[in-house]
């Protein structure tokens with residue numbers, strides 16, 4: 001472990017670089033610099049890093065595993081901080097996630113939507129939350145749904161289900177380019193799907209797209225939220241699943 005001061009400098013420098021990349025990407029795409037949210041992904045990094053990033057002005061954080069996120073959320077809380085669940089979620093974790101998540105970016109089955117609707121209602125009853133849960137439907141761009149995401153054929157039905165489930169708000173779409181696929185073409189495809197969804201759900205303006213390696217391409221194709229881990233925090237201590 002590096003000493004806290006070194007870690008603070010590391011995070012400050014890398015965060016500044018990413019913010020700079022993002023503003024240049026917005027300028028290149030002729031988009032307003034505040035039209036894209038930077039979501040630092042703190043998965044596998046300690047709560048102390050979240051504390052440092054908060055001091056550097058970050059207020060939203062992405063986590064990909066419930067069991068890794070929960071202790072951090074317990075330590076940091078949800079006051080002035082928005083936690084985003086970005087990884088695949090098993091239905092039996094819906095209840096736990098509903099207690100702390102502002103948004104979920106990885107919703108891809110009807111059964112998960114049903115579980116989340118119930119979980120949010122329970123969390124509201126318990127006093128764990130008051131707001132609806134923002135739901136991004138994750139779409140599989142190549143139809144290989146084993147890697148997460150709903151097949152595009154089922155996208156309309158799933159977005160409709162989310163919008164009809166009380167406690168959930170359809171925030172928009174999310175996707176990760178398929179392995180080996182061209183990021184620019186993938187995000188262009190995703191943007192077309194987003195336009196179709198917007199036609200029936202005008203409030204679903206969110207497009208969660210772009211990570212360390214492809215945020216420029218995502219911004220070019222309408223991303224409103226880039227999820228960035230490595231470029232801010234460095235290589236992850238454990239490889240993500």
Ligand SMILES: *Cc1c(COP(=O)(O)O)cnc(C)c1O
Nearest residue numbers: 041064086211212227228229230
């Ligand atoms: C880990 C992860 C990220 C961040 O990836 P980096 O390449 O480290 O920026 C983004 N989105 C999801 C869904 C992730 O699991």
